Amino acid sequence: GAVVSQHPSRVICKSGTSVKIECRSLDFQATTMFWYRQFPKQSLMLMATSNEGSKATYEQGVEKDKFLINHASLTLSTLTVTSAHPEDSSFYICSARDRQYANYGYTFGSGTRLTVV
Amino acid sequence: GDSVTQMEGPVTLSEEAFLTINCTYTATGYPSLFWYVQYPGEGLQLLLKATKADDKGSNKGFEATYRKETTSFHLEKGSVQVSDSAVYFCAPFDRGSTLGRLYFGRGTQLTVWP
Numbered sequence: 001g002a003v004v005s006q007h008p009s010r011v012i013c014k015s016g017t018s019v020k021i022e023c024r025s026l027d028f029q030a031t032t033m034f035w036y037r038q039f040p041k042q043s044l045m046l047m048a049t050s051n052e053g054s055k056a057t058y059e060q061g062v063e064k065d066k067f068l069i070n071h072a073s074l075t076l077s078t079l080t081v082t083s084a085h086p087e088d089s090s091f092y093i094c095s096a097r098d099r100q101y102a103n104y105g106y107t108f109g110s111g112t113r114l115t116v117v
Numbered sequence: 118g119d120s121v122t123q124m125e126g127p128v129t130l131s132e133e134a135f136l137t138i139n140c141t142y143t144a145t146g147y148p149s150l151f152w153y154v155q156y157p158g159e160g161l162q163l164l165l166k167a168t169k170a171d172d173k174g175s176n177k178g179f180e181a182t183y184r185k186e187t188t189s190f191h192l193e194k195g196s197v198q199v200s201d202s203a204v205y206f207c208a209p210f211d212r213g214s215t216l217g218r219l220y221f222g223r224g225t226q227l228t229v230w231p
Contacts, residue, residue, distance in 0.1 A: 044221040
């Protein structure tokens with residue numbers, strides 16, 4: 001079945017530094033990838049939608065300069081948290097949609113726990 | 118846009134108890150409906166789905182029926198196990214959406230005790 005690999009699974013960084021999270025579709029081409037942030041008590045917030053070769057579409061209230069998204073190929077999207085601060089600490093999850101099964105193929109990565117100290 | 122209202126958790130049950138997690142949605146079109154499950158420390162996995170009215174999605178003993186008239190997609194399982202402890206998310210998917218975004222609600226935490 002479709003697999004999405006997300007790395008790293010955990011990262012601790014110092015305040016003010018930048019962190020890159022990778023999301024790869026291993027056995028399918030992903031026309032679209034999605035980035036979510038999960039807050040305490042489970043709430044999942046969609047941050048942005050990235051399409052291969054074009055600029056990401058950010059949800060209202062998400063700072064595009066803070067959360068840089070690049071989708072350079074059909075199998076890789078990256079989220080860079082720039083100048084991270086403790087309030088950016090969260091669980092980030094990516095999701096990819098299979099190009100072939102556009103209406104159904106949402107596969108999620110295993111998530112990245114970011115802690116900013 | 119589409120939105121979903123899920124039963125507030127946490128839900129705590131004994132093993133072999135009957136489970137219902139309510140989900141109602143609002144949608145401008147005719148959405149597909151999904152239930153996803155998130156085990157501790159992991160991403161989301163598709164549990165089941167239904168694509169049209171009266172369809173029943175099922176997997177691992179879980180079932181949910183697409184009720185267009187009540188805009189609901191309640192998740193049920195006849196006998197839960199400890200291994201079912203997880204967070205469950207209901208999500209409508211707008212098939213007409215160009216971007217194909219999937220929005221989630223708060224999720225419902227389920228804890229099953231032996």
